[in-house]
Amino acid sequence: xxxxxxxxxxxxxxxxxxxxxxxxxxxxxxxxxxxxxxxxxxxxxxxxxxxxxxxxxxxxxxxxxxxxxxxxxxxxxxxxxxxxxxxxxxxxxxxxxxxxxxxxxxxxxxx
Amino acid sequence: xxxxxxxxxxxxxxxxxxxxxxxxxxxxxxxxxxxxxxxxxxxxxxxxxxxxxxxxxxxxxxxxxxxxxxxxxxxxxxxxxxxxxxxxxxxxxxxxxxxxxxxxxxxxxxxxxx
Numbered sequence: 001x002x003x004x005x006x007x008x009x010x011x012x013x014x015x016x017x018x019x020x021x022x023x024x025x026x027x028x029x030x031x032x033x034x035x036x037x038x039x040x041x042x043x044x045x046x047x048x049x050x051x052x053x054x055x056x057x058x059x060x061x062x063x064x065x066x067x068x069x070x071x072x073x074x075x076x077x078x079x080x081x082x083x084x085x086x087x088x089x090x091x092x093x094x095x096x097x098x099x100x101x102x103x104x105x106x107x108x109x110x111x
Numbered sequence: 112x113x114x115x116x117x118x119x120x121x122x123x124x125x126x127x128x129x130x131x132x133x134x135x136x137x138x139x140x141x142x143x144x145x146x147x148x149x150x151x152x153x154x155x156x157x158x159x160x161x162x163x164x165x166x167x168x169x170x171x172x173x174x175x176x177x178x179x180x181x182x183x184x185x186x187x188x189x190x191x192x193x194x195x196x197x198x199x200x201x202x203x204x205x206x207x208x209x210x211x212x213x214x215x216x217x218x219x220x221x222x223x224x225x
Binding site (some may be wrong): 042046 | 144152153154155156159166167170202209213214215216217218219
């Protein structure tokens with residue numbers, strides 16, 4: 001059973017701080033990694049994708065991937081109250097056709 | 112360009128009834144995925160379909176659940192003889208190719224079983 005693990009939180013950060021969200025996965029052959037944001041009662045929204053080791057930056061978001069450690073993270077700089085949501089890590093299976101999701105980390109940004 | 116369309120948005124059924132959830136993928140997308148989300152939990156994969164084919168149904172319960180994606184019309188997730196444990200949010204997602212591409216999610220159907 002392929003697994004994606006996330007700390008459920010909640011992770012509380014003050015406005016303007018950096019929020020760091022972490023995710024580990026069990027399928028060593030996974031090739032594609034995604035971060036989705038989900039507001040309460042809403043559908044998941046893709047915010048970042050990363051496919052190779054290293055960092056990928058997009059605005060205030062930076063995704064980091066370390067395949068050797070089977071670890072992917074998301075950094076949110078200058079956190080805003082509107083960033084308060086559940087962040088879902090998702091990983092593709094090496095020999096499968098689907099995304100496997102973690103349970104999500106609740107982020108709360110306090111103004 | 113409309114996104115992934117799901118209906119109904121909310122569905123209430125009594126135990127033993129049937130639930131039918133519909134999903135129309137984004138234009139140009141031929142791959143449809145169904146996920147279930149229980150309160151305070153992540154998304155659990157149920158089934159992956161292409162037009163007229165079920166590619167992977169490893170997440171579908173063996174009984175009462177079925178899915179289809181006909182040549183014409185939306186994808187349908189059907190739950191027969193619903194039980195209270197079926198109450199959840201059911202999300203449909205589509206992609207232009209495989210799951211290695213980005214998934215775009217619909218607004219979901221909240222199923223409540225009384």
